[in-house]
Amino acid sequence: MTTLPAAATVWDDLVGQRAVAESLATAASGHGMSHAWLFTGPPGSGRSNAAIAFAAALQCETGVGCGTCHQCHTVLAGSHADVDVITTQKLSIGVDEVRDLVRRAALAPAGRRWQILVIEDADRLTDQACNALLKAIEEPTPRTVWMLCAPTVEDLLPTIRSRCRLVTLTTPSTAEVAGFLVRRDGVGEALAAYAARASQGHIGRARALARDEATRNRRREVVAYPARLTSLGSCMRAATNLVEMTKEEADALTGQLDAREKTDLDTTYGVVERGRRPREYSPALAALERGQKTRAKRRHLDMVDRALMDLVSVYRDAIALASGAVGTLVNEEIRPDVETVVRSATPELNLRRIDSIFEAREQMLEFNVPIALALEAMMVSLLVSEGSAR
Numbered sequence: 001m002t003t004l005p006a007a008a009t010v011w012d013d014l015v016g017q018r019a020v021a022e023s024l025a026t027a028a029s030g031h032g033m034s035h036a037w038l039f040t041g042p043p044g045s046g047r048s049n050a051a052i053a054f055a056a057a058l059q060c061e062t063g064v065g066c067g068t069c070h071q072c073h074t075v076l077a078g079s080h081a082d083v084d085v086i087t088t089q090k091l092s093i094g095v096d097e098v099r100d101l102v103r104r105a106a107l108a109p110a111g112r113r114w115q116i117l118v119i120e121d122a123d124r125l126t127d128q129a130c131n132a133l134l135k136a137i138e139e140p141t142p143r144t145v146w147m148l149c150a151p152t153v154e155d156l157l158p159t160i161r162s163r164c165r166l167v168t169l170t171t172p173s174t175a176e177v178a179g180f181l182v183r184r185d186g187v188g189e190a191l192a193a194y195a196a197r198a199s200q201g202h203i204g205r206a207r208a209l210a211r212d213e214a215t216r217n218r219r220r221e222v223v224a225y226p227a228r229l230t231s232l233g234s235c236m237r238a239a240t241n242l243v244e245m246t247k248e249e250a251d252a253l254t255g256q257l258d259a260r261e262k263t264d265l266d267t268t269y270g271v272v273e274r275g276r277r278p279r280e281y282s283p284a285l286a287a288l289e290r291g292q293k294t295r296a297k298r299r300h301l302d303m304v305d306r307a308l309m310d311l312v313s314v315y316r317d318a319i320a321l322a323s324g325a326v327g328t329l330v331n332e333e334i335r336p337d338v339e340t341v342v343r344s345a346t347p348e349l350n351l352r353r354i355d356s357i358f359e360a361r362e363q364m365l366e367f368n369v370p371i372a373l374a375l376e377a378m379m380v381s382l383l384v385s386e387g388s389a390r
Contacts, residue, residue: 010065016172028057041169044202089295122148123155171201235379246303356381
């Protein structure tokens with residue numbers, strides 16, 4: 001096992017994953033290398049960060065992932081000629097996209113080391129896409145490395161995961177996340193502690209909470225719902241507010257990208273310079289708008305999903321408090337509201353409420369139930385009624 005150096009390296013952003021980093025560093029140095037890797041772990045654990053850090057170490061001029069050489073710098077910056085990171089804002093990754101990757105994987109690397117393809121959200125691969133990928137993994141070219149990222153091994157076909165070396169990441173502790181925010185982003189200790197607790201170990205979420213007051217305000221509004229759901233009207237208002245708030249946040253994230261893509265398309269087809277639209281422009285515009293619509297839907301679902309996990313954290317806090325568990329609550333700053341939830345329901349009822357939240361999540365993500373309808377039904381199931389604590 002390679003011991004990581006004390007100086008800054010490509011592994012520094014892997015919060016709470018020292019054993020994983022040391023194992024990957026060992027492989028990068030030539031011990032236990034494989035042509036296919038599967039990075040798994042809960043959301044926010046750093047699957048993609050680990051894969052990109054490993055890619056940098058494999059291309060590193062020193063062979064350890066120094067983080068300072070030209071090779072490391074270009075990989076981390078996303079500009080290395082032999083490292084492709086495939087991300088998607090779509091609901092799925094189709095077979096045509098994977099076939100293009102397979103063709104690129106067959107090419108020899110431009111440099112002296114590896115051709116590396118990192119697929120984030122590999123759990124979104126369709127069955128056809130997985131089958132197209134399988135042959136490339138079964139018969140790899142000598143200097144090609146595939147890195148797939150997914151929440152669990154079950155998210156990929158057995159035929160693919162059996163051919164990959166597994167790297168399992170865990171949720172970092174609150175103290176590890178808070179320390180990272182203080183050390184790397186210069187966040188104050190109190191704010192870092194709040195962001196670390198509220199994110200529940202999700203590094204990206206913690207950084208957003210630490211950096212942006214609007215993000216913190218939106219979360220405060222969501223976690224305030226459980227104590228206020230005392231009537232059918234309050235449930236309907238909460239559902240409407242949650243739909244609007246998450247839609248506004250999603251639109252803010254996608255709006256600028258949509259506009260930039262439209263400008264690029266107009267420029268490509270000479271719409272601005274010529275003052276007219278060529279025949280090929282309309283089909284291209286329609287395809288762009290379809291893709292943007294799909295991306296907007298996925299981003300909205302992502303925002304709703306995050307809010308649902310914030311709601312779950314309140315009911316988990318209530319169960320912990322009612323059970324006499326020691327330790328700091330995830331939502332320590334609204335302890336009085338959590339105590340209200342404790343008084344309003346038994347731990348068993350709060351467990352059923354958590355089930356209702358996950359059921360709404362499944363309806364939206366798996367069965368395409370309209371977001372507003374699923375959230376309205378969910379909020380009603382969370383209603384605080386008289387005598388529910390008995």
